[in-house]
Structure formats: structure tokens, C-alpha cells
Amino acid sequence: MTISLKSKSVTADEIALQLTEAIHTHRLQPGAKLREDEVCDIFQVSRTIVRQSLHSLQHKGLVTILRNKGAFVAKPTLKEAREVFEARSLIEPAMARAAALRATPQDVAFLEEHMKAEKDALDREEVGEALRLSGDFHVQIVRIADHALIETLLAQLVARSALIIALYWRRRNALSDSSSHRGLVNALRDRDADGAEEIMKGHLLDLLMQLDLRDGASGPVSLKDALRK
Amino acid sequence: MTISLKSKSVTADEIALQLTEAIHTHRLQPGAKLREDEVCDIFQVSRTIVRQSLHSLQHKGLVTILRNKGAFVAKPTLKEAREVFEARSLIEPAMARAAALRATPQDVAFLEEHMKAEKDALDREEVGEALRLSGDFHVQIVRIADHALIETLLAQLVARSALIIALYWRRRNALSDSSSHRGLVNALRDRDADGAEEIMKGHLLDLLMQLDLRDGASGPVSLKDALRK
């Protein structure tokens, strides 16, 4: 979190992070164009850096780059959306099980704090922050399971999930149903591997079931406005 | 293989492909340094393009880039190696099941051809090509399962697997044990979902069991020699 004071040193990662946040909080909607020069002006860096950011986000699946056309916030199809949650369903239950077998009291305390922060964000009606924390909860489970590769991998899937929620979610407030997270923390505390696995499995199935076919298209957004806070 | 004759039109992807092949065939060993200028000379392109390639390979997990230090062929730790195969064990059995339910006669014929090509490569003692085909077989299963996201994902894991084999394999020729692949194709042909899933599970477990703790370090290799064919 050390943000350099020298204004010149805005790194590609920082730009990617801010763009990611804008996407997660729906200030940047799927399909929005990300013109290189515009991003340059906003962050006061050269196109070299901006291009690094955009390519990085493309790898994470948040941005689609079309040669000679430009970069756009990714707009997952319904099939891609299902695939993301199917992939998570393959991975996360096993991670929940492993986490239950490894979780220390410190880990459980950390998750408790995490859930509290999520609830607070919801109470303050900071939906974007709540969404981010809700996704990060799943990543933290994998961290406790001590599986660095899948942690990286799931972070990407979670990032895409936020995008998908923007497009295909039936009822936005459904994500505030934190009973599954509560149950998971309890299972981890009790070293209940089977329980943790089952809860995670059901939780992800719930999420998948709430995907909807409605057309998620909506008007474009000014990039500059989206990044202003 | 095809080194473009028009010196101007070597793309970043082509360079990444050739480097990947050199890594897979162990002509470039884990830890080898990839100096930007050197790669520039070899392919006659600017550093811009080379940097794109190296970053792309970093994302795939084949190359590690250290800031202000340079790019190196990745050298997975034993833990990372195990994680790769654990991740595959979570994903691939389910894909084998899905593939068994969807495989057309054309798909089965394609896999038969694929296995034959692999056997031919082994007969010709083209170990690198055989290794590549053996890995690609797994990716093709996912393609048949019609899961684009996991197909991309597994392709990366398979690429890393080749690296791991270079470092941690107990007996190189073990990969020539193609009976599991044979069994998989049969299961797909017979629409035997349970069988396909079980075979894949066992196959990956076999692979994991053959990882060895021996130190995989070895001397550096000349980059130019590694790319000459």
C-alpha cells in the first residue's frame, strides 16, 4: 500500500488496480472502450505503461483487446459466464476442505474480521466495496488452504465473476446473503472438512442458479467520470 | 518451425511459440536467462516485440521476470510442481466425464490420430514432440468437453507441466506409458463417463507420484544454440 509520493511513478499495476476497481464497482460497464490516450491523460503516464496495464487486464479476462480496434471492458457471453462458475465449482470445494484441515485460530479470526468489513460496507451501502470483499473472501479461503497457484487462478475467476454479476445477475442484493460465508467460517473453526466442502459446493451452485439470461447491454460511460471518486 | 522469410513480419506470438517449444524440448533449461537484445538479434525484431513475448510467457508461467534483472526460464519449486498437478487433478477428471458425454465419432477418430502421431514421434525418438503431443492430448479432451475457459487454463498448466518434467521427473520414459490415453479414448468411444473420469483421475495421480525431489539444477545453455534447429 505504499503509494509513491513522486507523482511521476504511477506504475502499470496501480493503473490496472484502479481500472479493476472501476470495473468491479460497475463504474466502468462491460463493453466500455478504454482509449489509450485517454487513460494516459488521466494518469499522466506514457502509452507504454497504459498498454502494459491493458494487456495485464486482458490476461485476467477483464478486458478484451481487438487488434487495431482498441481495448474494451470484457463482455462475457452467457456461456463464458457459466464456465466461470463451473470452473469455480470444480476448484473451490476442494480448497474449502483443505482450508478446514489447515485453518489456525488466527485464520478464523481474520475471516471473522473480513465478514464484518463486508457487512459494514453493505450497511454503508458501498455495494462495490462489499462485492469486492465478498469475492476476496473466497480467495482468502484458498490462501488458508496454502495453494498459491490456485489462489492466483481463483483471483482471476473472482474478478471475472464481478463482471458477470454486472451483466447477468437476477437480483443484485442476493450477494448480501452471507449465511454461506458464516457457515464456512464455522466449519473451518470446527475443522469440519466435509461440512466446509459441502457448504462451498452449495454456495457456488446457488450463485450459478442466479445467473439470468436477460440482456445486460447498457449505455456507454465516460471513462474519466468512471475513474473520478 | 517456419521461420518467416519476410524479416519484418515476425510477431510476438511466433517468438513466444518458438521459445515455448525450446523450453518444452529442454533445449532451454529452467533458469536460463533470456536477454532481450539477444532475442532481438535472433529474430530481427525490436525489443518492443520481444518484451511482449516475454511478458506473455511470464503470464503462462514459463518465464519469470525480475524487475531490472531480466527474464529467465521459470524454475518451479517442488511445491509449485505439486500444485500444478493438484490443480489438474481437480479439473481434468470432470472434463473427461463431460467429454465422454459429448464425444462424437469424429472426436474419437481425431484422438486416435493424435495418439498415433504421439507414438510415431516416440518411434522417431523425437522426445520433445512426443512430450508436446502427450500434453496436447489432455487439452483436446477439454476441447471435446466444450469448455473454452478451462481449455485455456489447462493449456497453461500443461505448458508448466512440461517444465516440471524437465526438473522433477524420475524416469523420463515414463511418459511413453500411453495406456491411460488408450483407455480414455475407449471410454469416450463407449460413452463411459464414470470410466473416463476414473481413468483420468488415476492417470494424473500416476503423474504426481512420479515427481521426484532430486535437484534439477544444471548448467546454462546458449540461447542462440537452443533456438537453432
Next chain:
DNA sequence: CAGGCTCCAAATGTATACGATTTGATGAGC
């Protein structure tokens, strides 16, 4: 002679300049 310091060459990081492609508008022709 060991230790460390300065300075320089080499390699990477970043910005800018130039060229190629796309796009949207304009206007001629049907």
C-alpha cells in the same frame, strides 16, 4: 590481502516519434 568504495559498461525500464490501420464523414454518381 581482505574489505569496501567508486565508477563504468551493460541491461532493463520508460517516453516519444513515426508509420500503419481503421473509421466516419463528405461528396460524386446513379
Next chain:
DNA sequence: GCTCATCAAATCGTATACATTTGGAGCCTG
């Protein structure tokens, strides 16, 4: 009035020049 060719502005792709960092050679010093 509509269609299509043409062109200019906008935008992206690539190469190159400049800045920064690193690692080590060589020298000084204790």
C-alpha cells in the same frame, strides 16, 4: 434519396532514443 468511393482525422502498432538500475572491475585503504 441512396450507395459507394475517397480522404482525413483518430487511434493503434512498432521502432528508436533516452533514463534508470545493476553488477562488477579496478583501485584504494586499513
